[in-house]
Ligand SMILES: Nc1ncnc2c1ncn2[C@@H]1O[C@H](COP(=O)(O)OP(=O)(O)O)[C@@H](O)[C@H]1O
């Protein structure tokens with residue numbers, strides 16, 4: 001089976017996708033940042049390479065340049081098919097970055113068109129009549145409308161995408177998907193021929209995703225959330241991949257949870273975590289006054305907790321309720337989002353210095369900053385924790401290993417901050 005190359009626009013998204021690729025039996029590696037092909041000598045023994053980049057909320061130009069660099073590496077590695085992974089709740093703004101990245105990849109691959117498939121039914125994300133649902137709610141009515149960086153206030157995927165792309169956007173309704181792969185293939189060809197190279201497909205369950213995956217087998221580019229991966233064919237080596245996933249290295253050390261996510265699921269997980277774990281909430285005013293002093297005080301606090309009980313995780317988090325969210329500052333000062341990410345990155349680096357080796361991170365942007373601060377460049381996916389979330393073994397530039405679970409804002413059970421550690425044993 002030819003090597004699949006994926007570009008994920010944030011780090012939790014990358015582990016989400018890799019979790020589903022591994023679940024399909026694909027031997028998968030995640031690189032954090034764009035590697036050079038020489039950094040992946042083992043590519044010949046892999047089924048998929050996922051390049052994680054933090055480009056969901058950067059300037060459009062930077063996002064496009066980075067995505068194109070990732071594509072060049074994947075093609076140099078011999079990838080014949082590319083999977084562009086974005087968020088299952090289509091996290092983006094009218095400027096991008098989903099549309100501009102798809103436009104650039106289509107052009108570089110000289111592809112006739114592609115599919116747009118955010119659906120991930122295992123986590124309640126479905127697309128019907130072109131509208132994205134989160135559980136029983138339209139996206140625009142879900143908690144995503146309050147996201148600090150990418151508030152989602154429309155649910156029609158075509159309408160979200162149109163301002164972001166220079167292409168016309170088509171839609172394929174559910175009855176066509178239900179007719180099977182051949183019908184979808186023909187309908188896509190008609191859409192492409194009619195000048196609509198981006199096509200949003202309805203998908204409400206895994207059967208639909210299997211149909212779409214089958215219908216798009218020959219397209220050089222597919223795009224979507226991670227759900228589409230669950231429809232990909234299983235390679236002959238799938239048993240080997242399953243064994244590898246069970247056998248990631250587990251490193252002894254202190255444990256921590258760093259939660260920069262303000263999403264509804266994360267807030268509930270923080271509330272549950274506070275009942276059972278020692279916790280510190282980031283104090284925005286103190287961080288603004290003197291970030292280093294505030295981070296130092298958190299690090300001293302964590303060390304004291306670990307001195308009492310080396311195995312007990314500490315929880316450091318940003319948000320209890322929506323009232324905590326601070327909008328971007330009119331004076332142009334550092335936004336709270338950047339300040340919080342920076343502080344959590346500094347906490348992670350200092351925690352590592354003091355022996356922390358097992359870490360749960362809540363939030364995609366947060367994970368990007370934390371893993372960059374830890375200089376983690378490579379992940380191998382281990383035991384699954386819940387749909388889209390797994391333990392991983394991260395390797396730093398210095399060759400150290402740290403166990404990581406990167407949890408997307410709205411993924412994971414309420415007790416994930418306290419129950420996940422058992423799965424590492
Ligand atoms: N009190 C706050 N005010 C403004 N932004 C915040 C606050 N707390 C956290 N944030 C920011 O919200 C963003 C959450 O994004 P992310 O980490 O991707 O989480 P999610 O996975 O829930 O989207 C981060 O940039 C984080 O720093």
Ligand SMILES: O=C(O)[C@@H](O)C(=O)COP(=O)(O)O
Nearest residue numbers: 012013016087088364408409
């Ligand atoms: O597709 C998804 O929902 C996730 O993989 C994802 O990208 C979520 O983003 P964050 O909530 O910002 O972690």
